[in-house]
Amino acid sequence: MYKYDQYDQRVVDQRVEQFRRQTHRYIEGKLTEEEFRPLRLHNGLYMQRLAPMMRIAIPYGLLSSEQLRMLALIARKYDKGYGHFSTRQNIQYNWLLLEEAPDILADLARVQMHAIQTSGNCIRNVTADQYSGVAHDENVDARPYCELVRQWSTFHPEFDWLPRKFKIAINGAQNDRAATDVHDIGLDIYKGEDGEPLFDVKVGGGLGRTPVIGRCIRKGLPVQHLLSYLEAVMRIYNRYGRRDNIYKARIKILVRALGAEVFARQVEEEWLKIRDDQIDVTEEELNRIARHFEPPELEPSPDCWPELEAEKEKKTAYGFWLKNNLFRHKVTGYVIVTLSLKAIGNPPGDATDVQMEGVADMADLYSRSEIRTTHEQNLILPHVRQTDLPKVFEAARKLGLAAPFTGTLADIVCCPGGDFCSLANAKSIPIAEAIQRRFDDLDYLHDLGPLDLNISGCMNACGHHHVGHIGILGVDKKSQEFYQVSLGGNSTQDSSLGTIVGPSFSSAEVPDKIAEILECYIDRRHSKETFLECYRRIGIEPFREAVYGASTKT
Amino acid sequence: MGPVLKRNGEELSADQWVLYAGGVDDGPPPNGDWLFAWPVWEAYSEKLAGRDRLALCLDTAFDAEKLAQVDLEQFRLIGIHFETFQDGRGLSLAVELRKHCHYQGELRALGDILPDMIDYLVRCGFDTFVVRNQEELAEARKNLSVMDHYYSASVTNPRPLFRNIRRQPL
CATH class of the missing domain: 3.30.413.10 (Sulfite Reductase Hemoprotein, domain 1)
Structure with a gap:
């Protein structure tokens, strides 16, 4: 997974200090509620019904065990001992104190995490297929491109005060598990004839009051032009998206009002003006990012798939669990395991500090210290040996995370x-x-x-x-x-x-x-x-x- | 107008520019250091064209394409007026003036300017900022150097971080 260098670290550290000062000014009465509101939202902080809520970014759903332990610690130290994993792969805490919000951000920065742009009218956390890099049906690993877009969109000079929030999702597999059709921008990546990644760009999808399926406005965009093209889309939206009515301010309304063809033409005209600027990624930078996502070297492990298939047919707790909570890994002998946050009576997506620490321990033992969050509000262990499945089941059961119905009606x-x-x-x-x-x-x-x-x-x-x-x-x-x-x-x-x-x-x-x-x-x-x-x-x-x-x- | 901060952190002293209060119906504007709203400029551009000290004030919704036929170098100053600090159209308009219209003169942010957005305004090409009072001027000045680095390219730094420095591979 992506590891911060000194520049990434400096960005989040300085952001913490900026927010500390802003919070202080607000408490002292030097910033009005109206002025402070967008500033706190840009740092993930909402004022909720009962207490402030903070949404913390889990970029494209990727977590290390160390990071998950910090999320557990935050739940215990600042909240009532639990957190809520959201439908955009992030985590939210519901019972915080405003005065402590800067300290939470400082704790997060120690494990290369933040809450930047998790709320407010800006480009939000980029989401992806939770199985990116491990799924058997993958064409291109979406994560390096997610990270590229994350960095480009973080504190972008022009796009932090958009008409409305803006969500981007990227999918690189045959089966779209990132819901790219219902995002402000949905990107499908696949390999072109020469093996180079190409993007189909869909815009104007979304849910909310006016649900719309996105329209493809560009096919086969080479990665060398991804950022300048996104910049052109954002500029057209920022200039012409409606600002008079919050319910008509999303890009889907603009695309519908203009028509996808006209919108596409405006984007294309803008893009032609900037496509030769220096905005776009260099091969060196793309390689630098991609190296962070090279697959771990998994030791050969026996393939137990036929035995597992037989086991699945048994009507035991273990059999049911195998049947619904596994997904095929790229590497023979390994499997992707869903740890369910949907146990009956558990608010969907909620996990306690003890459960989070337990999952971090399981990840260290069985999954190369890596965890994923899903937009279905579950957790994933991406690299499990098939031979370890009985132990993983037992550990998940003890933590209350072995609900055997992922993908069924009960996985709400x-x-x-x-x-x-x-x-x-x-x-x-x-x-x-x-x-x-x-x-x-x-x-x-x-x-x-x-x-x-x-x-x-x-x-x-x-x-x-x-x-x-x-x-x-x-x-x-x-x-x-x-x-x-x-x-x-x-x-x-x-x-x-x-x-x-x-x-x-x-x-x-x-x-x-x-x-x-x-x-x-x-x-x-x-x-x-x-x-x-x-x-x-x-x-x-x-x-x-x-x-x-x-x-x-x- | 309140105190004016420059992007180098200094306060602009002895600033004379004033928003022209008259409208199109009031006849040709008298001499003075006026910032003209677009309709006034459009109505009297021929009469005003020879003047030495000319300035425009655009609102955030202004369409930069209207400037395609205008010689922007005759303006000492172009102001962009933010009705609310949350109106990000002013940021894109500034970028268009700089990048697409190649405007080289002073670009000024006026209206509802929050000190916390100064570093965004600078990166979109603004040179000066009218703030409400001295306290906000001090806060705005701090925000000029709030971050050592930004990832994305900007008007002031057309190269993204990865083109500016060599980021160490893993």
């Missing part, structure tokens, strides 16, 4: 919701728990197959409900919490946005309504057809009838 993606967030219209965590408790039969979950159930507590869609196969959105109806269900969303390469089933339900009704939707799927599916495939074949009507027909009968 969920924002913090009304329990914490001041933007939320409704609670989301209790809904997730009610659904998990209703569907706790492992056989049934496995019979349902791959299913993404995503919950957001408001229109801002932090729980990515638009791209859940089943999406649940909390809404406020005359100060009562209600939940709107949508079906058919998907965030992978054939992405789609969910369609609303109909009028919303009370919290008590939600588990029953989900049950009716699932029964409809089971009745209608052809053999081996997944929920999404079945939905795409039969459409929303049968589900509508199942849900509203049933309730009118009673």
Whole structure:
């Protein structure tokens, strides 16, 4: 993974001192609330319902065991002993003191971490496939390009005061696990004929109030021009994105208003003016960054895949766990393991200090001291010997991280919701728990197959409900919490946005309504057809009838 | 106007420039060190063209393409007025004036300027900054040197960090 040199370190150290002074000025009354607000947001600090919340960047989801131990220490020292892993691969703490925020940033800087640009109207943490560099279906490792974009976007002189937040995701695998279609900029990397990496640039995707699938405006962009092209996109957006209405300020609204073709032409014109400047990366710099991501030398280890396949069919806790929590590694004999943060009753994505330290120990023992965070809010051990799996399972079980249903209905993606967030219209965590408790039969979950159930507590869609196969959105109806269900969303390469089933339900009704939707799927599916495939074949009507027909009968 | 900070950290003393308060309907502006809003300049450019001390004041939404046919060297000063410090259009406008219009004269930031954004303004090509009071001037001065390095290229340093220094490989 990327290791800071003296320049990277200096950047974060000086940033800590700057923020310390800003916080001090605010407390002394020399900065108004309005002036301090964007400054703290640029350092990840929100004022939440109950206490300040800080979001810390985990660049493209990569963590060392040392860094994870620091995150555990911060949870213990400054918070109530836990943190929340977010849908953008970052971590958030919900119970902090404003006065201590600069000390937290100083502690983070000691392990090459920061909270720079994790909030505010600027370019946010770049996200990537959590399996980058290890997945068997990868074309190009996205991480060096993520790091390149991270450095370019950090304190960019022009783009820290954009109309609105700006999110970039990069995918280099055949299966898009980075949801690049629903980002402000989504980049697909692949190898060109001469083996050089090429980028397809998609813009204007996003969730929130107005969900949109991004449009490709440039195909086959060589890496030598990536930064100047991004700079051209950002300049057009910064100049012409709407600033009069916060809900119409994202780039997707500009792209839609102009039309993707016109937007692309404006970008192209701007790009022609700057593409020969010195903005773009040199081969030397790209090589320097890439060296940080060279795969570790993994000692040969026996391939146990056939035995594992047999073990998976046994209806034991271990069998179920193997079936759902493994992903194939590039290297024979190794495997990628998901440690689930979705144990029933655990707020999705939450981990305690003890769990984080436990995972750091596991990473040291079994995974080359490396951990990944996922946008599905789980943790990953990327380099596990297949022969170590029984020990890894046992260690995960002891930590409460062996929930054997990753990728199923119970692996719910969920924002913090009304329990914490001041933007939320409704609670989301209790809904997730009610659904998990209703569907706790492992056989049934496995019979349902791959299913993404995503919950957001408001229109801002932090729980990515638009791209859940089943999406649940909390809404406020005359100060009562209600939940709107949508079906058919998907965030992978054939992405789609969910369609609303109909009028919303009370919290008590939600588990029953989900049950009716699932029964409809089971009745209608052809053999081996997944929920999404079945939905795409039969459409929303049968589900509508199942849900509203049933309730009118009673 | 409040005190004016230069990007070398000095305070600009004896600054005479004043925003011209008149509009297009008020007839040709009298002599003076005025910063003219674009509509006034556009209406009276022929009458004003010969004057020795000319300056423009643009708002952040101004489209730099309108300047394509204008001789910018006749202006001693171009100001960009920030209605709110959060309006980043002023940053891109400054970059366009410098990089695309090749404006060489003084570029000044006016309006709602936060001392904490001075290092961004400098890197986008601004030379001078009108701040609210002496206390903010001191704070703004500190922010001129808040960082030793930046990663990205800028107007003041067209080479990104990796082209400026040799970063040691791992």
